[in-house]
Amino acid sequence: xxxxxxxxxxxxxxxxxxxxxxxxxxxxxxxxxxxxxxxxxxxxxxxxxxxxxxxxxxxxxxxxxxxxxxxxxxxxxxxxxxxxxxxxxxxxxxxxxxxxxxxxxxxxxxxxxxxxxxxxxxxxxxxxxxxxxxxxxxxxxxxxxxxxxxxxxxxxxxxxxxxxxxxxxxxxxxxxxxxxxxxxxxxxxxxxxxxxxxxxxxxxxxxxxxxxxxxxxxxxxxxxxxxxxxxxxxxxxxxxxxxxxxxxxxxxxxxxxxxxxxxxxxxxxxxxxxxxxxxxxxxxxxxxxxxxxxxxxxxxxxxxxxxxxxxxx
Amino acid sequence: xxxxxxxxxxxxxxxxxxxxxxxxxxxxxxxxxxxxxxxxxxxxxxxxxxxxxxxxxxxxxxxxxxxxxxxxxxxxxxxxxxxxxxxxxxxxxxxxxxxxxxxxxxxxxxxxxxxxxxxxxxxxxxxxxxxxxxxxxxxxxxxxxxxxxxxxxxxxxxxxxxxxxxxxxxxxxxxxxxxxxxxxxxxxxxxxxxxxxxxxxxxxxxxxxxxxxxxxxxxxxxxxxxxxxxxxxxxxxxxxxxxxxxxxxxxxxxxxxxxxxxxxxxxxxxxxxxxxxxxxxxxxxxxxxxxxxxxxxxxxxxxxxxxxxxxxx
Numbered sequence: 001x002x003x004x005x006x007x008x009x010x011x012x013x014x015x016x017x018x019x020x021x022x023x024x025x026x027x028x029x030x031x032x033x034x035x036x037x038x039x040x041x042x043x044x045x046x047x048x049x050x051x052x053x054x055x056x057x058x059x060x061x062x063x064x065x066x067x068x069x070x071x072x073x074x075x076x077x078x079x080x081x082x083x084x085x086x087x088x089x090x091x092x093x094x095x096x097x098x099x100x101x102x103x104x105x106x107x108x109x110x111x112x113x114x115x116x117x118x119x120x121x122x123x124x125x126x127x128x129x130x131x132x133x134x135x136x137x138x139x140x141x142x143x144x145x146x147x148x149x150x151x152x153x154x155x156x157x158x159x160x161x162x163x164x165x166x167x168x169x170x171x172x173x174x175x176x177x178x179x180x181x182x183x184x185x186x187x188x189x190x191x192x193x194x195x196x197x198x199x200x201x202x203x204x205x206x207x208x209x210x211x212x213x214x215x216x217x218x219x220x221x222x223x224x225x226x227x228x229x230x231x232x233x234x235x236x237x238x239x240x241x242x243x244x245x246x247x248x249x250x251x252x253x254x255x256x257x258x259x260x261x262x263x264x265x266x267x268x269x270x271x272x273x274x275x276x277x278x279x280x281x282x283x284x285x286x287x288x289x290x291x292x293x294x295x296x297x298x299x300x301x302x303x304x305x306x307x308x309x310x311x312x313x
Numbered sequence: 314x315x316x317x318x319x320x321x322x323x324x325x326x327x328x329x330x331x332x333x334x335x336x337x338x339x340x341x342x343x344x345x346x347x348x349x350x351x352x353x354x355x356x357x358x359x360x361x362x363x364x365x366x367x368x369x370x371x372x373x374x375x376x377x378x379x380x381x382x383x384x385x386x387x388x389x390x391x392x393x394x395x396x397x398x399x400x401x402x403x404x405x406x407x408x409x410x411x412x413x414x415x416x417x418x419x420x421x422x423x424x425x426x427x428x429x430x431x432x433x434x435x436x437x438x439x440x441x442x443x444x445x446x447x448x449x450x451x452x453x454x455x456x457x458x459x460x461x462x463x464x465x466x467x468x469x470x471x472x473x474x475x476x477x478x479x480x481x482x483x484x485x486x487x488x489x490x491x492x493x494x495x496x497x498x499x500x501x502x503x504x505x506x507x508x509x510x511x512x513x514x515x516x517x518x519x520x521x522x523x524x525x526x527x528x529x530x531x532x533x534x535x536x537x538x539x540x541x542x543x544x545x546x547x548x549x550x551x552x553x554x555x556x557x558x559x560x561x562x563x564x565x566x567x568x569x570x571x572x573x574x575x576x577x578x579x580x581x582x583x584x585x586x587x588x589x590x591x592x593x594x595x596x597x598x599x600x601x602x603x604x605x606x607x608x609x610x611x612x613x614x615x616x617x618x619x620x621x622x623x624x625x626x
Contacts, residue, residue, distance in 0.1 A: 041351060045451075049447070089451055123347040127362050127367060136438075140358070
């Protein structure tokens with residue numbers, strides 16, 4: 001569930017409206033997924049609406065790729081909470097000129113991603129209109145061996161880490177990424193992860209979500225950010241790595257002792273790179289924005305506030 | 314989950330693709346909702362995509378009405394299976410010119426319907442594009458006192474019944490209906506209902522769905538169909554009652570003994586009218602369409618096949 005800033009205002013308003021309480025409900029709008037109690041088990045749910053011209057277009061993507069991405073985005077939400085994908089339902093608004101054959105290609109992409117994680121598509125709603133393609137995937141997940149990891153658990157002193165490399169997703173990765181479901185479960189199996197989410201908006205935005213939900217601040221080090229090969233030769237590789245978004249990597253925090261354990265044990269488990277990129281600091285209660293700030297420390301040792309998508313060299 | 318005929322072809326294809334089996338999965342695509350086992354309980358799920366210009370337009374509906382309808386359609390799916398609504402998530406593609414105030418009106422409508430049935434909206438995804446409004450509501454439901462009722466349980470000899478009156482929904486009811494959740498639970502509490510669904514496409518189509526899933530045929534009596542006051546003065550009230558759709562009433566079958574019990578006991582429980590409209594008959598195995606046919610018996614005693622949406626006086 002990724003949102004731009006104006007949508008956050010709307011979501012904040014929706015949160016306030018929610019006058020209903022439910023004894024079986026734990027986490028509502030704000031995390032990667034909402035959590036419910038169901039027959040003694042934890043059940044998680046997420047929904048993602050993907051739109052032609054916004055999240056994909058058919059000049060650069062095939063129908064199968066679009067289907068794959070639509071499912072993989074929700075799988076990545078499961079990864080962001082270290083939950084096990086269970087089932088998916090798909091609502092689709094097909095453009096009226098789309099042929100049966102084309103609709104099948106779209107579904108093949110959806111199935112391909114779903115099957116990778118043993119998450120069957122159990123239902124759907126298929127409609128047609130004379131407008132572009134819209135796909136909404138809703139996914140249920142179950143707790144794995146360990147409880148789901150929230151955005152709200154970051155503690156002052158935590159190390160901030162990411163998986164993989166960041167930036168340049170539009171060059172192709174946004175259509176063909178592997179949701180980090182297995183890695184998230186492996187991480188929580190090794191150590192306690194205090195806070196986690198998947199990187200959908202870029203770490204300049206997403207780290208702020210963790211800070212806001214946890215009531216903390218953060219400092220990240222420019223030199224530590226793992227920059228994707230896709231942006232190494234771009235005008236501003238660091239800005240691309242922090243702002244491009246749709247990396248679908250994991251962004252998480254853990255105590256320094258656990259970070260050391262992880263760095264020792266991880267290479268035996270996975271080829272996926274882990275990078276410590278900074279530290280969680282105390283929020284500045286006196287700041288006008290409630291102090292849930294992310295700062296960037298550059299090579300010349302200057303520390304400047306990092307605005308969501310706003311950092312330019 | 315309502316579909317037109319060409320979408321049924323696509324859904325049939327999707328069904329065949331589903332190579333994944335899941336020990337916790339009972340019913341896939343085809344019923345009003347899919348059913349899973351979850352910690353010893355039954356969990357049901359449905360998704361409905363509503364589109365501006367297809368399911369609503371802003372010449373005849375307010376934003377609040379559109380929000381209400383979007384949620385109520387899924388609540389009606391719960392009613393169709395006699396399940397108890399649990400939680401909902403909402404994916405929304407907002408037209409970019411829509412103001413914050415307008416988006417709030419939409420959510421107020423969604424909330425209004427959800428609160429009527431104690432079904433909190435626990436998550437969502439809000440996106441924007443320069444296209445018309447699209448809303449996808451996914452709802453989870455739980456088993457009530459009795460197991461969910463499927464479309465596939467109709468037996469030869471069953472009485473076919475509907476709640477309320479049918480036809481003319483576009484005159485207003487499609488925006489302002491009460492999902493028959495309470496009535497469905499009350500029905501299953503009184504007697505065994507063999508097959509049930511909500512009337513979204515009109516009984517000429519929906520009764521065929523029950524017949525196909527149950528492997529049976531049906532005969533309905535023209536004189537017994539409860540015609541809505543909204544179409545009484547139309548050119549062809551009977552055709553409107555059978556074909557208009559979006560009645561969101563219950564269509565169900567039960568054995569004659571239980572039908573008698575129901576007709577005796579129901580009036581003390583509810584003001585909602587129940588009408589026996591026909592009988593389930595054996596399928597004609599030799600017919601080219603596999604014989605899952607619905608026939609209409611008119612006042613002159615002639616019996617003619619009733620095509621989906623196709624009957625004209």
